[in-house]
Amino acid sequence: MKEEDKNMQQSALNTKKSQNMKIIRIERKQTMAPKSLDSDCSNCAVISSDDFSFYYGSRMGVKNITMGIYPCSITAIIGPSGCGKSTFLRSINRMNDLIPHIRTEGTLKVDGQDIYDKRINLISLRQQIGMVFQKPNPFPKSIFDNVAYGPRLQGIRNSEDLQDIVEQCLRSAAIWDEVKDDLKKSALALSGGQQQRLCIARALATKPRVILMDEPCSALDPLATGKIEDLMEQLKTSYTIIIVTHNMQQAARVSERTAFFCLGELIEYDLTSKIFGNPANKQTEDYITGRFG
Amino acid sequence: MRIFLRTIFDKTFTIMTYLVVLMIVALLVIILGPMLSRGLSAVIFKDTIEFRKMQFALYNRGNQSRILQETKETNAFRQKIYQTIDKFKQGIDTEALTEKVRKIYREFGQQLRYKELPPEQFTILRTQAKEIRDKLETAFASQDKSEIASCINNVMQYRDDQRFKDTAADGFFKLALEFKNSVEKIDLSKHYLYVKSLQELESLITELLGPRPDEPLPSTAMNQFGATRWDIAQRILDKILWTEQWVEHKPNELLVKIKALRAEQFAGTDIEPLFSYIKDNIEEMLKPKAKFYWQYFIDDSTPGHYFGGVGPEILGTLLLTLLSMLFAVPIGIIAAAYLTECSSENLIIKIIRMCINTLAGVPSIVFGLFGLSFFVLFFLPLLGFPSKPCILAASLTLAILTLPVMIRASEEAIRSVPQTYKEASLALGAGKFKTFMKVTMPAALPGILTGIILSLSRVAGETAPVLFTGAVALGPMPSSIFHSTRTLSYGSYDMAVGDRIAMMVPHNQYGMVATLVILILCLNIMAIVVRSRMFRKLHGH
Numbered sequence: 016m017k018e019e020d021k022n023m024q025q026s027a028l029n030t031k032k033s034q035n036m037k038i039i040r041i042e043r044k045q046t047m048a049p050k051s052l053d054s055d056c057s058n059c060a061v062i063s064s065d066d067f068s069f070y071y072g073s074r075m076g077v078k079n080i081t082m083g084i085y086p087c088s089i090t091a092i093i094g095p096s097g098c099g100k101s102t103f104l105r106s107i108n109r110m111n112d113l114i115p116h117i118r119t120e121g122t123l124k125v126d127g128q129d130i131y132d133k134r135i136n137l138i139s140l141r142q143q144i145g146m147v148f149q150k151p152n153p154f155p156k157s158i159f160d161n162v163a164y165g166p167r168l169q170g171i172r173n174s175e176d177l178q179d180i181v182e183q184c185l186r187s188a189a190i191w192d193e194v195k196d197d198l199k200k201s202a203l204a205l206s207g208g209q210q211q212r213l214c215i216a217r218a219l220a221t222k223p224r225v226i227l228m229d230e231p232c233s234a235l236d237p238l239a240t241g242k243i244e245d246l247m248e249q250l251k252t253s254y255t256i257i258i259v260t261h262n263m264q265q266a267a268r269v270s271e272r273t274a275f276f277c278l279g280e281l282i283e284y285d286l287t288s289k290i291f292g293n294p295a296n297k298q299t300e301d302y303i304t305g306r307f308g
Numbered sequence: 309m310r311i312f313l314r315t316i317f318d319k320t321f322t323i324m325t326y327l328v329v330l331m332i333v334a335l336l337v338i339i340l341g342p343m344l345s346r347g348l349s350a351v352i353f354k355d356t357i358e359f360r361k362m363q364f365a366l367y368n369r370g371n372q373s374r375i376l377q378e379t380k381e382t383n384a385f386r387q388k389i390y391q392t393i394d395k396f397k398q399g400i401d402t403e404a405l406t407e408k409v410r411k412i413y414r415e416f417g418q419q420l421r422y423k424e425l426p427p428e429q430f431t432i433l434r435t436q437a438k439e440i441r442d443k444l445e446t447a448f449a450s451q452d453k454s455e456i457a458s459c460i461n462n463v464m465q466y467r468d469d470q471r472f473k474d475t476a477a478d479g480f481f482k483l484a485l486e487f488k489n490s491v492e493k494i495d496l497s498k499h500y501l502y503v504k505s506l507q508e509l510e511s512l513i514t515e516l517l518g519p520r521p522d523e524p525l526p527s528t529a530m531n532q533f534g535a536t537r538w539d540i541a542q543r544i545l546d547k548i549l550w551t552e553q554w555v556e557h558k559p560n561e562l563l564v565k566i567k568a569l570r571a572e573q574f575a576g577t578d579i580e581p582l583f584s585y586i587k588d589n590i591e592e593m594l595k596p597k598a599k600f601y602w603q604y605f606i607d608d609s610t611p612g613h614y615f616g617g618v619g620p621e622i623l624g625t626l627l628l629t630l631l632s633m634l635f636a637v638p639i640g641i642i643a644a645a646y647l648t649e650c651s652s653e654n655l656i657i658k659i660i661r662m663c664i665n666t667l668a669g670v671p672s673i674v675f676g677l678f679g680l681s682f683f684v685l686f687f688l689p690l691l692g693f694p695s696k697p698c699i700l701a702a703s704l705t706l707a708i709l710t711l712p713v714m715i716r717a718s719e720e721a722i723r724s725v726p727q728t729y730k731e732a733s734l735a736l737g738a739g740k741f742k743t744f745m746k747v748t749m750p751a752a753l754p755g756i757l758t759g760i761i762l763s764l765s766r767v768a769g770e771t772a773p774v775l776f777t778g779a780v781a782l783g784p785m786p787s788s789i790f791h792s793t794r795t796l797s798y799g800s801y802d803m804a805v806g807d808r809i810a811m812m813v814p815h816n817q818y819g820m821v822a823t824l825v826i827l828i829l830c831l832n833i834m835a836i837v838v839r840s841r842m843f844r845k846l847h848g849h
């Protein structure tokens with residue numbers, strides 16, 4: 016790992032590399048994830064998408080995405096609005112099913128299983144892949160009921176068990192100290208940042224392996240954002256996190272790997288330090304430096 | 309300049325909105341104010357001793373010894389009226405007098421037969437008795453005072469006769485004397501007028517004071533008691549004191565109503581002072597007291613809607629309303645859930661939605677006839693129940709009537725639940741049904757309750773749908789849902805158009821309408837409180 020980092024730093028320092036190198040890198044990316052990553056964690060991509068395309072009716076959402084997402088790390092997806100970041104994220108737990116007339120091509124595998132297979136159990140899939148949304152959306156119920164919602168669906172009725180799970184999840188989401196005294200209070204009475212952490216706790220309660228975050232901090236102030244970012248840092252030791260964000264500093268701060276989407280296509284996917292230090296693609300560089308257009 | 313104009317427009321707009329709100333409030337006050345105040349007169353009023361008697365006799369309410377005491381006190385004052393009238397009647401009611409004379413004559417004949425007198429004497433006595441009888445009858449029929457006097461004098465000759473002493477014939481002389489005394493003050497040419505006026509007066513007094521204590525009780529309850537309320541007593545008193553006459557002032561013009569003192573009809577007679585006596589002593593005769601008759605809301609009414617309250621009506625209305633809600637709410641919510649959650653916008657859904665909207669505009673009488681032909685005549689026999697109007701059929705009809713409102717309100721409520729709630733629930737691994745039951749429904753419940761409130765008010769107040777399917781104007785308390793019931797709405801309608809007895813008690817009419825309004829108001833307030841509490845609980849304020 017340290018070796019890799021050193022390499023990254025060196026390449027970041029040499030910002031003006033030859034054109035050939037870039038071409039080679041792009042070719043690598045198109046075949047699969049960067050080679051350096053493969054060596055780091057071989058054959059253990061939790062989510063792997065292979066030439067995955069998604070259509071809303073006749074309109075294209077994302078096209079030919081080929082990437083692998085690795086466990087116990089944070090993967091950030093950045094890109095301009097309407098580039099298909101959220102579409103791809105929501106494809107992973109099939110939240111896009113709510114929209115009529117959708118169509119997919121290629122495969123999207125979670126643990127080696129194609130999730131767009133007709134035989135897939137949607138409920139267990141969604142329990143394995145938790146999701147946190149752009150706007151904090153706690154249910155209009157008590158804090159306790161919010162967190163206990165998932166476990167209850169799984170059939171846990173014992174109140175002591177539920178109590179344990181709720182406490183554990185609230186602790187993991189770093190909100191326990193703030194709400195432990197009034198778990199019976201409505202979740203809507205919490206502040207925005209607290210609500211979002213509650214939503215994370217709620218997502219943790221189903222014991223997922225992957226957590227999808229769709230711009231989780233875009234509705235929050237910097238302080239609350241900081242808290243959520245700290246939380247993500249803690250969570251990545253045991254969960255695989257994919258975060259869609261508009262905030263490039265955030266992506267640079269929290270993620271190990273970053274994918275850059277543009278117009279429904281995956282332009283570049285690499286270690287974060289590489290993307291932000293020495294992007295292989297001109298478009299990525301333009302976007303990161305703010306010269307996009 | 310432009311800013312100046314803009315502020316003026318702003319101010320005008322504000323004032324206009326205030327005015328509109330004020331107008332609505334004023335309208336409400338104008339509509340509800342008189343209705344409630346008049347309706348309250350059925351509950352809060354001044355009652356009389358007759359009311360207390362009625363409550364004791366019909367509802368077994370009140371202190372018996374106290375009522376008896378009061379009856380005694382009032383009867384003491386009433387007695388004078390009866391005596392005066394009876395006395396006056398003796399000079400007036402010739403038919404009754406004639407009847408009495410004949411009765412005495414017959415009794416006397418019987419007595420003679422048992423005395424075993426010699427036949428000659430018997431014949432003489434019979435003849436004399438017959439003569440007395442004929443003379444008296446002539447006197448009764450006569451309008452000439454001198455003729456009467458001579459006849460009476462003729463009769464009186466026999467008074468000291470030993471043969472008539474201590475026999476039934478004594479009655480002749482007593483009658484003759486009484487008649488002589490009463491006739492003295494009467495203008496006999498007005499004889500028939502007196503008879504007519506006296507009859508009127510007597511019926512009015514019966515209305516005011518009830519039947520005389522010595523008379524047998526009439527069979528119907530409404531005739532057993534006098535004026536039970538002080539306001540009615542006042543009205544009757546007014547009728548007793550004043551007569552209304554239609555008089556032609558000028559030829560070829562409309563008749564004019566004039567009021568005249570009834571006492572003038574009896575000018576110079578013993579009856580004349582009676583009017584001032586009634587006027588002065590009416591309080592002693594009726595003993596008015598302020599009364600809060602809260603039992604109005606639980607009492608059965610008898611006969612018709614004359615006495616008593618609206619207990620069965622309230623019960624029936626509540627039963628019908630709640631039962632119809634029991635049918636309409638689940639069906640409405642399920643239909644709304646289908647329309648919002650389970651279907652995409654296609655032709656069939658459009659047709660269904662159009663049908664619902666059309667149903668919402670169908671006149672309620674059409675639903676009533678549908679209920680009769682479908683539920684009463686087809687559906688109930690199909691299930692093996694008797695095919696007659698009943699609570700079940702009526703509430704089903706009402707449920708159908710209110711379904712469109714219910715569906716539309718629930719649909720709006722479900723639609724207004726943020727999509728993010730559903731997304732969050734689905735992302736946690738809940739299925740469609742669980743998401744609806746556990747997240748969407750609770751969040752939509754305040755909105756659904758609004759629909760329920762709208763439906764409740766509509767159902768509780770509808771008359772036409774229950775007209776043929778389960779409502780009756782009068783009937784026993786329902787003991788099962790297969791019996792027909794009384795309802796406030798139908799009761800109000802019936803009292804307004806059909807019930808002649810009810811027309812004599814306008815306070816009960818107002819009372820019933822006001823009760824309906826208050827009932828709906830209470831149901832609404834209840835639902836609003838529940839809704840706001842639910843809303844507060846959901847949003848943690």
